[in-house]
Amino acid sequence: MKEKVTAVFDIGKTNKKFFLFDKDFQEVYREYTRFDTTEDEDGYPTEDLEKLKKWLKKVFDSILNAKQYNITSINFSTYGASLVHLDENDEVLTPLYNYTKDIPQDIIDLFNEKYGSKLDFAVTTGSPVSGMLNSGLQLFWLKHTKPEIFKKIKYSLHLPQYVSYIFTGIAVSEYTSIGCHTALWNYAKKDYHDWVYKEEINKILPRIVSAETSINMNYNGKRIKLGVGIHDSSAALLPYIRSVKKKFILVSTGTWSIAMNPFSKGGLKDSDIKKKCINYMRINGKTVKASRLFLGNEYKEQIKRLSNHFQVPLDYHKTIRFDHDIYFTIVKNFEHMYKWVCISDEKMAKSTKIPYTTFEYAYHQLMVELVLMQVESIKTVSGKEKIKKLYIDGGFSDNEVFIQLMSHYLRNMTLSTTNSSLGSALGAALCISDTKLNAKFLRKNYTLKKHLPFIIQ
Structure with missing residues (x-):
């Protein structure tokens, strides 16, 4: 058979x-x-x-x-x-x-x-x-x-x-x-x-x-x-909507990092537009409040420059693990040091300066600055709603430094990552299926992992 x-x-x-x-x-x-x-x-x-x-x-x-x-x-x-x-x-x-x-x-x-x-x-x-x-x-x-x-x-x-x-x-x-x-x-x-x-x-x-x-x-x-057919970001959202009972924010990361709130009520306000919010639609036409960042593309461009600056292989960044000591050194007298290539942000430096002697320090500085923008993006789509669940899928879900920093800066939320290289494909499959999902679906199909914020000593 x-x-x-x-x-x-x-x-x-x-x-x-x-x-x-x-x-x-x-x-x-x-x-x-x-x-x-x-x-x-x-x-x-x-x-x-x-x-x-x-x-x-x-x-x-x-x-x-x-x-x-x-x-x-x-x-x-x-x-x-x-x-x-x-x-x-x-x-x-x-x-x-x-x-x-x-x-x-x-x-x-x-x-x-x-x-x-x-x-x-x-x-x-x-x-x-x-x-x-x-x-x-x-x-x-x-x-x-x-x-x-x-x-x-x-x-x-x-x-x-x-x-x-x-x-x-x-x-x-x-x-x-x-x-x-x-x-x-x-x-x-x-x-x-x-x-x-x-x-x-x-x-x-x-x-x-x-x-x-x-x-x-x-x-x-x-x-x-x-x-x-279905738009890939909306497809990636579908398995969560069908299997998670409580309200949540999903951040789908890749070339674009898209923070989505499928539980937003009412249309966008002037203040939302000024913060670069947009609307998506769910499969039934309901509104999804979303905020886009060209995060993956920016990350790729900055990694090229850092790798060249420190004369390390282009994939060296994949070996970096989160280092508490480096992080606390960076934030002790924190200042923005990167000028973005593809993102416009009022807090970014006027020109990039790398005072560090090691790739590890420069990389942690980069990730802190990127994460701070991502956090603002999430807060914008959350609005006044007290949403406690946060899911991150896509390329950055495997980046330990990114996830540790996200769990630290959003300590009031329960952060879980999912292995969703299948995300939009699985959503497209579910879209034309009558199968009912339950809370176990993400654990079984998405290798769901919960992350706790690191302890500040």
Whole structure:
């Protein structure tokens, strides 16, 4: 008998992953790949959609023919803030524009002129105007700078839904992708913002469905349930929502570190926007108050500089363990010493200075400064709610210095880490499952660990 499994494609900007999960959501197979980026018409690096499509089909076709597995369902999680534009013949019209690409200032100015003050708009949409990171503004940019292409668009699909579309041929939109700082949604009205209708962009956005929607299809002679895709940060949140009974904050760490409060009430306030808060959406359209930090990317850039400065191997930082003595020396007369490369913070140093003679001291200083920003981010999304549980998953959950400092600075919270290299993939699998979860799920599937603050002597 072949083992019944759920398949998930988990598409990150760097790693493209494929997983199989058994009936208990235990991983039974994984496959990773990476692609070189291609370039858009301006020479800006971007995802190679053709390579991605070929890999998706190749992997899926090969696993369908595997003798040991019987795929009963498949879903897709991908990064957000990215749109694929299709014409009448299902041909892709443009490159998958990179969300780090700039939109010309005159287009931003035109948008602000037409649709009101930045702050009001950000409060309403839960999305400060941020160029391509607002995929809605990408559509505005296309309409006003490439009208001949815009006129050809039949559907604009968020990336998770495009990956699903490759297999189903059915075009939909869904809440978690719309809620990914797109500037498309009015959180008070629970509908697209007025500007979307005024610009007639709604005409190329397919009907909205829940991320729990699935489509039963006959694929190469096999009956399979296919999901419509889900934004990866929302997918990572789902296992916690379904298995944890008390209110919690989840910090999902990686290139971006995203602190999420799925229990926030009411919309964002002016003060939240000024603190760089945004809204995400849960699979049912409910609001998630979130705060983003480009923490992983900043960490990577600073490690390159430190490794070069101290002439140590680039992966030397992985060997560093938390040292109480170093920490207390640093905080005794604490001052900020790092100027960030990718993060704007009023407390950062005007220029980086490294007075230390060892990598260990400089590294602890770096981590204290990064953690202090992360702590502020968590406090912002918590608001006045006294939330006691904090979960950290992703890359930084394995960083001992980061976790020790977090547990110290947030002593009023119970901090647990989870091994969620599977986080968004597992969430995508759960999304199209009817399985009920309990509190044991995280311990069993996520290697849940509780961390106590260190003792101050």
